[in-house]
Each structure stands twice: as structure tokens, then as C-alpha cells.
Amino acid sequence: AQSVTQLDSQVPVFEEAPVELRCNYSSSVSVYLFWYVQYPNQGLQLLLKYLSGSTLVESINGFEAEFNKSQTSFHLRKPSVHISDTAEYFCAVHGTYKYIFGTGTRLKVLA
Amino acid sequence: NAGVTQTPKFQVLKTGQSMTLQCAQDMNHNSMYWYRQDPGMGLRLIYYSASEGTTDKGEVPNGYNVSRLNKREFSLRLESAAPSQTSVYFCASSGRENSEQFFGPGTRLTVL
Numbered sequence: 001a002q003s004v005t006q007l008d009s010q011v012p013v014f015e016e017a018p019v020e021l022r023c024n025y026s027s028s029v030s031v032y033l034f035w036y037v038q039y040p041n042q043g044l045q046l047l048l049k050y051l052s053g054s055t056l057v058e059s060i061n062g063f064e065a066e067f068n069k070s071q072t073s074f075h076l077r078k079p080s081v082h083i084s085d086t087a088e089y090f091c092a093v094h095g096t097y098k099y100i101f102g103t104g105t106r107l108k109v110l111a
Numbered sequence: 112n113a114g115v116t117q118t119p120k121f122q123v124l125k126t127g128q129s130m131t132l133q134c135a136q137d138m139n140h141n142s143m144y145w146y147r148q149d150p151g152m153g154l155r156l157i158y159y160s161a162s163e164g165t166t167d168k169g170e171v172p173n174g175y176n177v178s179r180l181n182k183r184e185f186s187l188r189l190e191s192a193a194p195s196q197t198s199v200y201f202c203a204s205s206g207r208e209n210s211e212q213f214f215g216p217g218t219r220l221t222v223l
Contacts, residue, residue, distance in 0.1 A: 009151065032209045043115075043201055043214035044154075051209060090153060094209050098169065099144075103153040 002027045002095045006102035013081055014110050021076040021105045023065075023091030032094040033074040035065055038104075039087045047089070050074065061085075081109045112137050117202050117215035124192045124222045132187040132218050134202030142205045143185035144169075144212065145177060147198040154201065160185055192222045 005024045013019045025031060032051050036044040048059040055067040065076045074091060086109045091102040118133045136143065141162045146154040156169030158177040166177050174196060176188045185204075189196060199219050203212040 006153075034211060036214075041217075043216050044203075044212075045214070046211040049211055098156060098159060099212060101146075101154040103151060 002029075002031075002093050002100050004091050004093050004100050004102040006091055006105050008105050009103065010106045010108065012108045012110055015083055016080050018079050019077065019081050019085075019107065021089050021091075021107065023074045023076065023102060025072055025074065025091070025093045027072075027093060027095070029095075033065075033067060034092040034094070034099070035059075035063070035074070035076050036090045036092060036101075037087045038090065044090060047076070081107070083109050083111060085109050114138065115202055115204055115213050115215035117200075117218050119218060120216065121219050122221070124189075124220065126193060126222060128192050129188070129190050130192065130220075131189075132200055132202075132220075133184070134186065134215060135184045136202075136204040136213070137183065138204060138206065138213065139182070140204035140206045140213070141182070143179065144203045144205075145175075145185070145187045146201045146203065147171065147196075148201060148217075149198050157187065157200075192220075194222045196220065197222045 003026045034049045035047040037047045038044045048057045050067045058064045063078045088104045088106045092099045115136045144159040145157040160166045160179040163182045202215040205212045
């Protein structure tokens with residue numbers, strides 16, 4: 001069975017500071033991993049994804065995540081956050097026809 | 112393209128009432144999904160449809176039914192609403208296998 005663990009439910013960080021949101025997964029088959037972002041009162045939007053190839057993937061707004069097979073992790077990082085990054089972030093793994101989501105990490109960027 | 116649309120945006124029901132949540136996508140996607148989102152629990156899959164004409168149970172199907180009306184539309188029905196079904200419901204769709212999902216804006220449902 002596949003599962004996703006997001007250890008941090010909330011992460012407060014000051015503006016322009018770096019941040020890491022942690023995600024660990026378990027899977028007995030090849031994995032396809034995703035990070036989604038949810039702004040208040042909206043649906044989820046894809047932030048970035050790992051399907052195959054380079055283990056470091058980047059988004060257009062400065063986030064990056066690295067697929068680490070040995071540690072079964074897919075942590076999300078940003079070197080310098082902005083107030084506008086305040087949102088909830090979900091890690092997800094794809095299984096057969098289904099996606100398994102973590103419980104989410106609420107990132108709050110402080111001025 | 113409108114993407115994934117959901118109606119209604121908000122709904123208040125009394126215990127025992129029934130209702131149908133509507134979802135449509137205009138991206139010609141094969142797969143569609145219904146999730147519920149509750150605080151601290153992330154998204155939990157209720158039902159999904161891998162292709163037109165098929166539906167399967169997800170993690171929390173009890174109390175719900177679905178219909179894949181055609182390739183575009185996937186509805187979720189609550190036959191007899193219960194307070195435990197108070198939640199935000201999201202519909203999503205995806206194209207190729209393993210590709211990302213596209214989400215609708217959600218329906219906020221309160222059952223009194």
C-alpha cells in the first residue's frame with residue numbers, strides 16, 4: 001500500500017528566509033510524486049511533479065523538490081519566501097488510478 | 112477553457128436531506144475524482160472514475176453514490192445527509208496515466 005507523510009502541520013517562517021516542507025512516502029512500485037498548493041478558499045493547483053529523469057524538479061515561482069529514493073522523500077524547498085507564498089501545501093503520490101495525499105503543511109510567511 | 116467546474120459553491124442541508132454535487136471538465140480527460148477535505152486530514156478519495164462508464168470506491172465511499180454521466184461529467188450524490196458529511200468537496204480530473212490532477216474550486220457543504 002502507498003502512503004504519504006507530511007510531518008509538519010504548520011511552518012511559520014519570516015519573509016526572505018529559506019523554507020523546507022518535508023514529505024516522505026512509502027510505495028512498493030514506481031512512484032510519481034507531486035506537490036500541490038492551495039490558497040485560501042480555492043482548489044488545489046499543481047506546483048511541481050516528479051515522473052522520471054532528473055531527481056531535482058523546479059517550479060516557475062522558485063520552489064524546488066528533490067526525489068530521494070533511498071530516503072523515500074520528496075521535500076519541497078524555497079531559498080527565499082514571500083508573503084504571497086502563504087498557503088497550504090500538499091504532497092501526493094500516484095498509485096494505480098489513484099492519488100494519495102498527505103495531510104498538508106500550512107506555510108505562514110511572516111513580515 | 113473553464114477547466115473543472117463545480118456546482119453549487121455552497122450548500123446547507125438538514126440531516127436526512129439529499130443532494131447532488133455536479134462536476135464537469137472540458138479538457139477531454141479520461142479520469143475524474145471526488146475528494147472531501149477536512150481539517151488536519153488532507154484530501155480523502157470518495158470515488159473515482161478511471162474512464163467513461165466505470166466507477167470505483169475510494170477511501171471513504173460510505174454514504175455517497177456517483178454517476179459518470181459522460182466523459183465530461185461526474186456527479187456525487189448524498190442520499191441522506193449526515194452531520195459527518197459536513198466538509199469541502201473537490202472534484203478533479205486527469206488525462207494521461209500518472210499525469211497531474213486538475214481541481215475544481217470546491218463545494219462547501221454544511222449538514223445541520
